[in-house]
Amino acid sequence: MSDLYLPGLENVVASETGISYLDVEKEEIVIRGYDLIELAQQAVYLDVAGLLLDGELPDEAGRAALEASIADAYGLPQNVRAILHLLPANTPAMDVLRTGISVLSSYDEELDDRSPEANRRKAIRLLARVPQIVAYGHRALTKQPLIEPDSSLSYSANFLYMITGKVPSALEAGIFDQSLIVYSEHEMPNSTFTARVIASTQSDLYGALVGAVASLKGTLHGGANEAVMEMLLEAGSEDGMEALIKERLARRERIMGFGHRVYMRKPDPRALLMKDALALLAAHFGQPDLYHMCVRGEEVMRREKELHPNLDYYAAPVYHLLGIPTALFTPVFLAARTLGISAHVMEQHAHNRLFRPRVRYTGPRGLHPLITDQLLPEREEDEEE
Ligand SMILES: CC(=O)SCCNC(=O)CCNC(=O)[C@H](O)C(C)(C)COP(=O)(O)OP(=O)(O)OC[C@H]1O[C@@H](n2cnc3c(N)ncnc32)[C@H](O)[C@@H]1OP(=O)(O)O
């Protein structure tokens, strides 16, 4: 057995994959041979869905077929809706989502069919229904009327509409679609690894996704986008942002939205794309202060820590301006990532090897005798009874 131990599995290759790769040297996020940023600029989320699930970018007919199969899968079983309504109002939105997906699995007749075809069909159903759980769950807990999907809208416009209740403008829908693309897939983050570990026991796609929801909730991962928004709201101004970051650094706290296990000392290309989107939206809504606050935060972190923003830093204010409640930022991330995770689970099932690593044991060596003076009398009493 190798004695190599890297805490956090840093730089360990855990899997072979044809899905995606972070080429840090070239500063590219490669998705099945395409650049993720170019996809976000030139394609739509459903194109990326075709690319991730089927291995190729769809043509017009392929995209229309995907759109039709997602529209066919809209609609949550009545009991899933009922259970969302039963949850206490203070349930975190990621826990609502975790429960919703878990309940949904009971209504999928192909749950335990791991063939590529059945997994693809389940992935399509999840692409239709996870956004519904995100939107319905929040509306149910905040006692707002539920909004049914409108399949005359594009996938992303409909998702935003179900959350906000407003049909988005072309600019809003386009930027939201870009955000879903950049959130859709990112090689082997903790949540995808979690899903692959679960799938490697031959467990099902829903179970793997539920595990990924729990992983993504944490603030070192997807939960950071909500923490960023809370920080921006608390800071309130450019100077407030500088002061708040410095205070937190002085207390040796981590600043959410900065740093990354893989990029770390290099910019996250997705953050740069969302920064441009924020500039556009902030100008459109007459809120340049929010953009300037974020830029100041970025400057302070570069100066003080030489750290760059990750995607969550700029996605948070973009989602705020799109009218998404802060509590839904991480669930929206998960809805977008449902795509990448589904592709990984399909790949894991197709080329499976059970994940089962070893440990470096730091407990006592040499065995303690099990029968002690304290245990013996109790044993005798037991025998008398
Ligand atoms: C879409 C996503 O999920 S992206 C990730 C979202 N998460 C966040 O934004 C949370 C904030 N960021 C972090 O906590 C980290 O950067 C992580 C968890 C993302 C990556 O961390 P790791 O790879 O474990 O880096 P590690 O903890 O070794 O940090 C290296 C150094 O940078 C510092 N550092 C890293 N990130 C930050 C941060 N956000 N704020 C302050 N200091 C930081 C660490 O304190 C450490 O400094 P030290 O060497 O003086 O102790």
Ligand SMILES: O=C([O-])CC(=O)C(=O)O
């Ligand atoms: O890659 C990671 O570790 C985290 C991340 O940026 C993502 O999941 O999008």
